[in-house]
Amino acid sequence: NMCVSKDLEFFYFVQQWPGSYCDTKRSCCFPLKGKPESNFSIHGLWPNFNDGSYPSNCNIAQNPFKPSKITDRIQRAQRSWPSLNCAGPKKTANKSSDNTMFWKHEWDKHGTCSGSLDQHEYFEVALNLKDRIDLLQILQNKGIKPDGKFYSVVNITQAIKQATGFEVGLTCNSDPSGNRQLNEIYLCVDKSASNFIECPILPKAVRSCPENVEFPIF
Ligand code: 5GP
Ligand code: 5GP
Numbered sequence: 001n002m003c004v005s006k007d008l009e010f011f012y013f014v015q016q017w018p019g020s021y022c023d024t025k026r027s028c029c030f031p032l033k034g035k036p037e038s039n040f041s042i043h044g045l046w047p048n049f050n051d052g053s054y055p056s057n058c059n060i061a062q063n064p065f066k067p068s069k070i071t072d073r074i075q076r077a078q079r080s081w082p083s084l085n086c087a088g089p090k091k092t093a094n095k096s097s098d099n100t101m102f103w104k105h106e107w108d109k110h111g112t113c114s115g116s117l118d119q120h121e122y123f124e125v126a127l128n129l130k131d132r133i134d135l136l137q138i139l140q141n142k143g144i145k146p147d148g149k150f151y152s153v154v155n156i157t158q159a160i161k162q163a164t165g166f167e168v169g170l171t172c173n174s175d176p177s178g179n180r181q182l183n184e185i186y187l188c189v190d191k192s193a194s195n196f197i198e199c200p201i202l203p204k205a206v207r208s209c210p211e212n213v214e215f216p217i218f
């Protein structure tokens with residue numbers, strides 16, 4: 001087609017707090033294997049441009065998600081990249097999420113635009129990034145725990161800045177009573193997907209948190 005493509009300039013590495021995804025009016029579902037661990041998990045690794053715009057759905061027709069390409073990474077992905085959306089197999093007694101559908105969505109929308117990374121490398125790189133920064137431990141070291149209490153966004157951001165050197169973006173969502181809660185944490189990664197960097201620009205979604213946010217139990 002006539003698309004003019006430019007090279008990606010960096011990645012957002014986005015992690016979600018499962019307690020916040022689940023503590024909403026829409027609720028959530030667990031994967032067939034059961035409740036994920038009480039830890040941040042991967043939402044996605046998203047190629048981006050420095051002006052805040054981003055490519056999506058690049059070449060899905062030629063490069064569709066194939067589960068068989070990540071069979072050797074399934075166990076790690078089940079642990080670090082679970083889906084909590086109630087869109088899984090409908091025939092089971094209880095509704096469940098479908099990890100593979102989530103991974104397919106993230107690969108198709110974002111992974112296909114990640115330049116030189118093939119599907120196996122894309123998942124490998126994201127899983128490795130997850131293991132390099134333990135956000136929950138960093139927060140807990142400063143007394144910021146998923147206990148349903150409220151914490152200052154400044155303290156959360158400073159704890160991560162002190163431990164990693166980088167300013168993060170936070171997004172918030174609402175629990176069923178309308179309390180704002182810590183939903184996602186954005187870190188940035190260079191275009192080779194090998195080093196964390198200071199974010200060239202924070203996404204629009206990060207203006208969604210008030211001064212104090214709930215950190216829900218999961
Ligand atoms: P994005 O927001 O990355 O474009 O899309 C996320 C998509 O993946 C949505 O369609 C959402 O329903 C689906 N999804 C499945 N599981 C999850 C999950 O655990 N967290 C999030 N944020 N989205 C999920
Ligand atoms: P999407 O278009 O990504 O499916 O959903 C838009 C928004 O609704 C996102 O913030 C996503 O995290 C949230 N969302 C989508 N599906 C679900 C769900 O099943 N449960 C919860 N709690 N949030 C969802």
Ligand code: 5GP
Pocket residue numbers: 012046047048052053054055109203204205
């Ligand atoms: P939302 O509108 O819920 O913030 O975002 C929906 C989806 O759009 C995200 O899950 C992600 O797939 C994509 N998205 C939103 N903001 C950005 C961004 O700043 N950069 C990139 N690469 N994707 C984004």
